Amino acid sequence: MILIVLREATPEERKIFYCEEWSKKDLPDFILHTLSLREFGFDLDGSGPSHRYNQFLTVEQLADFLRSKAPYGAYSSVALYEHPSLRKGWLKSELVFDVDAKDLPLKRCKCRAGEICEICIDDARGVVAQFVETLRSDLGLREVNTVYSGRGFHIRVTDDAVMKLEGAERGQLVEYITGSVIPTDITLAFGYSRIFRERAARALDRIDEKKIEEAGLRRALAQKLVAEKEKVVAMMRSGKIGEVERIEGMGPKSFRIFLEMLAKINSELTDGKVTIDTKRILRLPSSLHSGVSRKCVLVHDIDRFSPDDAIPKFLR
Amino acid sequence: MRPQFYVSVLDPFSKEAEEIVRNSPPLDSLPGEICDRAVKRLTWRSGREMLVGSSKDEVQQEVLSFYLMCQGVASVSHPYSREVRFVSDATERTIKYRIFDLFRRGEEALCLEIVKNHLRLIKIEDDGRLGDFQIPKQDIFKLRDIRLAKDGVDLMDDRTLAQYIPRYAVRWADLSPLLKHGRAELTKLYIIKGWAVLTPRDLWDFFAGLISVRTEEYISSLYERFYSGKGAPQLFVGIGERISSLLPPEIEVERFAIKRGRLRPDFFPPCVKRCMAGVGAGVRNYAITVLLTSFLSYARISPSGKASLKISDFIDDISIITDEIAPLIFDAAERCNPPLFKDQPQEKANVFYHLGFGMTVEPKLADSGKSRWYKVPNCNKIQISAPSLCDPDETCKKIKNPLTYYYLKLAGRAGG
Numbered sequence: 001m002i003l004i005v006l007r008e009a010t011p012e013e014r015k016i017f018y019c020e021e022w023s024k025k026d027l028p029d030f031i032l033h034t035l036s037l038r039e040f041g042f043d044l045d046g047s048g049p050s051h052r053y054n055q056f057l058t059v060e061q062l063a064d065f066l067r068s069k070a071p072y073g074a075y076s077s078v079a080l081y082e083h084p085s086l087r088k089g090w091l092k093s094e095l096v097f098d099v100d101a102k103d104l105p106l107k108r109c110k111c112r113a114g115e116i117c118e119i120c121i122d123d124a125r126g127v128v129a130q131f132v133e134t135l136r137s138d139l140g141l142r143e144v145n146t147v148y149s150g151r152g153f154h155i156r157v158t159d160d161a162v163m164k165l166e167g168a169e170r171g172q173l174v175e176y177i178t179g180s181v182i183p184t185d186i187t188l189a190f191g192y193s194r195i196f197r198e199r200a201a202r203a204l205d206r207i208d209e210k211k212i213e214e215a216g217l218r219r220a221l222a223q224k225l226v227a228e229k230e231k232v233v234a235m236m237r238s239g240k241i242g243e244v245e246r247i248e249g250m251g252p253k254s255f256r257i258f259l260e261m262l263a264k265i266n267s268e269l270t271d272g273k274v275t276i277d278t279k280r281i282l283r284l285p286s287s288l289h290s291g292v293s294r295k296c297v298l299v300h301d302i303d304r305f306s307p308d309d310a311i312p313k314f315l316r
Numbered sequence: 317m318r319p320q321f322y323v324s325v326l327d328p329f330s331k332e333a334e335e336i337v338r339n340s341p342p343l344d345s346l347p348g349e350i351c352d353r354a355v356k357r358l359t360w361r362s363g364r365e366m367l368v369g370s371s372k373d374e375v376q377q378e379v380l381s382f383y384l385m386c387q388g389v390a391s392v393s394h395p396y397s398r399e400v401r402f403v404s405d406a407t408e409r410t411i412k413y414r415i416f417d418l419f420r421r422g423e424e425a426l427c428l429e430i431v432k433n434h435l436r437l438i439k440i441e442d443d444g445r446l447g448d449f450q451i452p453k454q455d456i457f458k459l460r461d462i463r464l465a466k467d468g469v470d471l472m473d474d475r476t477l478a479q480y481i482p483r484y485a486v487r488w489a490d491l492s493p494l495l496k497h498g499r500a501e502l503t504k505l506y507i508i509k510g511w512a513v514l515t516p517r518d519l520w521d522f523f524a525g526l527i528s529v530r531t532e533e534y535i536s537s538l539y540e541r542f543y544s545g546k547g548a549p550q551l552f553v554g555i556g557e558r559i560s561s562l563l564p565p566e567i568e569v570e571r572f573a574i575k576r577g578r579l580r581p582d583f584f585p586p587c588v589k590r591c592m593a594g595v596g597a598g599v600r601n602y603a604i605t606v607l608l609t610s611f612l613s614y615a616r617i618s619p620s621g622k623a624s625l626k627i628s629d630f631i632d633d634i635s636i637i638t639d640e641i642a643p644l645i646f647d648a649a650e651r652c653n654p655p656l657f658k659d660q661p662q663e664k665a666n667v668f669y670h671l672g673f674g675m676t677v678e679p680k681l682a683d684s685g686k687s688r689w690y691k692v693p694n695c696n697k698i699q700i701s702a703p704s705l706c707d708p709d710e711t712c713k714k715i716k717n718p719l720t721y722y723y724l725k726l727a728g729r730a731g732g
Contacts, residue, residue, distance in 0.1 A: 088708070090710065090713065137509065138507050138508065138509070138510075139488065139507060139510055140487075140488075140507075140509045140510015140511065141510070161487070161489035161510075162489065164492075165489075165492055165496075166496055166710075167710075168495065168496045168497075168498070169492050169495040169496050172495050172501065172502040172503070173502065175502065175503055176502045176503050181501075181503040183503065184462055184504055185458050185461075185462055187458065188455050188458055188459075188506065189452045189454065189455050190451070190452070190455060190506070190508060191455075191505070191506035191507055191508065191513075192502070192503045192504075192505065192506070192507065193506075196503075278710065279710065
């Protein structure tokens with residue numbers, strides 16, 4: 001396990017970053033094209049993003065602000081407003097999923113709270129890849145942007161079909177994307193049933209006996225599930241649920257507990273509060289996450305992304 | 317071949333229906349038989365009662381009675397009330413039966429044309445192809461069985477069975493009004509490349525559900541219009557009262573009912589929360605005597621079913637005023653800067669005046685009606701009279717009156 005050394009950027013390093021490295025070309029199009037409709041928030045000194053209600057009519061104005069203030073953190077709203085500087089006249093909001101590497105359930109590494117390592121980032125990347133695949137292939141969405149935020153990823157969807165959705169519908173999307181509801185028929189080859197099984201297989205692959213026992217299953221069954229993990233994961237992936245149900249010691253009641261446990265683990269893959277909040281501000285892609293000295297960058301190919309791509313020049 | 321205006325029978329919000337209303341006499345001057353139909357349509361149980369012939373007169377009667385029903389219920393009942401739910405459920409039942417009947421008569425094309433005004437729809441090929449995607453046969457059978465199980469159906473003839481075979485697909489995002497109102501669940505849909513696969517039965521359910529949601533929203537907008545204006549014409553009130561009297565006691569209301577009872581301050585709109593926290597000189601009188609007094613009393617007592625209001629028509633225990641509502645108002649007045657009653661002690665009596673008890677500090681039920689029970693001012697009036705109280709949030713966008721905000725939240729349907 002290679003622990004990723006994350007340290008705070010000094011005010012001088014922030015200044016160097018915004019004056020010498022930051023470029024408006026690093027702003028993704030989905031921000032650039034709607035810049036004047038977004039509220040911007042800043043954390044000027046590391047005390048939190050309390051400098052809110054900012055609006056920039058041009059990218060040059062934003063650039064001037066960033067270079068002169070070299071903020072600790074820069075954020076923009078997921079919402080577009082008629083009057084961003086008043087946060088009034090809501091027009092629509094991106095659909096957002098926040099996958100935080102340090103908060104993922106069932107870690108494969110020994111990272112303590114707040115720490116992240118390459119394995120954590122790799123796990124988060126895997127979750128993001130699954131989410132993006134579901135958004136594109138299942139839900140038919142096209143404008144799906146992935147942003148590395150410094151400690152995890154933001155998925156930011158800008159299709160018109162979802163931008164007008166309100167909290168209730170977004171909440172349903174969280175359930176769908178994460179697989180946190182047990183399907184009516186878990187054996188369907190496609191649709192939500194497959195999504196649930198894929199997420200559940202991921203959870204099974206990482207689970208230990210203790211966690212299974214905590215969910216309420218007997219120790220012998222927990223041991224069997226872990227001992228035959230590979231087989232069970234394969235059954236789950238292929239939809240051969242009947243075979244899982246027939247595992248020795250697994251009755252209808254324990255099977256239900258088993259599925260509920262998996263749904264619960266799946267629900268922790270993203271922070272649902274971020275998704276349903278249509279007025280959230282998120283770290284601005286291209287900006288510096290000064291708490292960890294990493295750039296917040298648009299990810300073009302999640303499979304090839306390396307956290308090293310986000311290391312600012314002052315650390316190289 | 318049905319005439320084009322027949323679209324209105326399935327979709328009372330279609331442009332054809334709008335045209336019928338536009339070309340008819342004003343709704344408050346319609347003949348008794350249409351008024352009767354506006355009430356009677358809530359009692360329809362058999363399919364035959366719900367069906368409408370193709371003549372212009374029959375369709376016109378149907379459309380006008382639908383709109384009269386909405387106007388009637390909006391004139392006496394607040395949004396999200398049992399009455400509105402009653403109307404919305406009956407509308408859903410009626411539309412569902414009509415679309416089912418048209419399908420049964422082989423008029424699928426007409427139905428799909430109407431559905432396509434609301435949902436982007438494509439047909440699934442007989443071999444299970446959805447565009448370039450092949451739905452596995454096993455999945456088709458399982459989806460059929462899920463729907464059969466949902467309807468509690470076991471054995472049936474081939475013709476009926478066809479209603480349970482997936483045949484259509486609609487864009488899932490077009491179902492968002494149903495997702496928003498909890499009438500559809502995303503995780504229960506079978507979605508491929510953005511298309512939700514549906515059986516004819518699902519399609520009828522969803523279409524009827526969409527019309528039902530539109531009906532609720534329409535009634536809500538009418539309510540706000542009546543509430544902010546001079547009230548509803550007497551004809552509408554009469555129809556509304558007849559509808560209220562039909563409400564069966566056993567109606568399922570858990571999801572929806574707004575009951576009189578304990579106030580839920582967490583559901584108060586931002587302007588009322590500001591009043592509760594106490595405000596500064598300049599807006600104190602308006603905030604406490606006008607806005608807070610009317611809001612707390614209407615929210616607590618939730619009157620409905622009457623055109624002219626007096627508190628004693630709805631409560632028989634004065635302690636609701638003296639022990640529940642008044643202390644909240646007086647506490648808020650005390651939190652003002654300077655405290656309202658310190659330099660304007662007469663405002664205490666003015667609070668009861670606004671509740672309809674006349675100028676008094678010791679209200680009695682018998683005094684109710686001595687003055688007017690002031691209604692909650694509309695948002696636009698608050699913005700003019702006391703702009704500093706108005707700090708709208710997302711839910712405020714959906715309402716025009718603070719009371720509607722509270723009902724909306726209470727019904728658990730505020731969304732974002």
